Amino acid sequence: DTAVSQTPKYLVTQMGNDKSIKCEQNLGHDTMYWYKQDSKKFLKIMFSYNNKELIINETVPNRFSPKSPDKAHLNLHINSLELGDSAVYFCASSPVQGRGELFFGEGSRLTVL
Amino acid sequence: SQQGEEDPQALSIQEGENATMNCSYKTSINNLQWYRQNSGRGLVHLILIRSNEREKHSGRLRVTLDTSKKSSSLLITASRAADTASYFCATDAGQAGTALIFGKGTTLSVSS
Numbered sequence: 001d002t003a004v005s006q007t008p009k010y011l012v013t014q015m016g017n018d019k020s021i022k023c024e025q026n027l028g029h030d031t032m033y034w035y036k037q038d039s040k041k042f043l044k045i046m047f048s049y050n051n052k053e054l055i056i057n058e059t060v061p062n063r064f065s066p067k068s069p070d071k072a073h074l075n076l077h078i079n080s081l082e083l084g085d086s087a088v089y090f091c092a093s094s095p096v097q098g099r100g101e102l103f104f105g106e107g108s109r110l111t112v113l
Numbered sequence: 114s115q116q117g118e119e120d121p122q123a124l125s126i127q128e129g130e131n132a133t134m135n136c137s138y139k140t141s142i143n144n145l146q147w148y149r150q151n152s153g154r155g156l157v158h159l160i161l162i163r164s165n166e167r168e169k170h171s172g173r174l175r176v177t178l179d180t181s182k183k184s185s186s187l188l189i190t191a192s193r194a195a196d197t198a199s200y201f202c203a204t205d206a207g208q209a210g211t212a213l214i215f216g217k218g219t220t221l222s223v224s225s
Binding site: 004033035040041042043044045048055056090092097099100101102103104105106107 | 143144146148150153154155156157158161199201203205210211212213214215217218220
């Protein structure tokens with residue numbers, strides 16, 4: 001049973017397109033996150049939701065819009081994709097917001113051409 | 114701003130040797146965690162050390178924390194080829210509305 005699952009694993013698309021990445025966790029955690037990992041492996045927090053409520057919204061372009069339909073799901077929609085959006089996007093969850101161990105998905109590698 | 118900085122950026126050793134990675138951070142923390150990332154995979158939690166702890170062990174892993182120097186080290190003893198991965202420290206300020214802040218990672222290569 002995969003604890004945190006993301007789809008798709010790979011996404012190749014053209015500049016200007018809109019795409020979504022979905023994430024689901026079956027751990028019963030209250031908090032979910034989106035992190036972006038660049039080509040140098042630097043991981044940066046993008047968003048955090050706690051019980052469907054947006055808690056953290058780092059300085060991310062508003063082309064990125066997270067949506068949490070319930071506390072087990074956190075999706076990421078990206079409008080008007082740019083070359084610089086190419087990265088690996090990781091979803092994660094934790095039992096408590098801001099503290100404790102994070103459980104990561106396997107990542108979604110986005111390539112914008 | 115970036116909280117954790119690992120050192121070295123890359124480390125190559127032979128199987129059986131010990132590997133030591135260091136992490137420095139800038140602000141007060143509630144705890145510090147280490148994660149491993151195998152190539153093309155997600156991060157996996159290894160160990161958490163609280164700010165009032167100085168040392169923690171888990172199998173072949175030993176983590177130390179020096180809050181006065183704002184630094185931590187991860188020691189992997191008797192390394193194996195399967196330990197080849199990137200290792201990240203992450204700090205937790207323990208405040209509402211914050212998330213784990215990750216360092217840039219150390220890439221460890223263990224050759225047989």
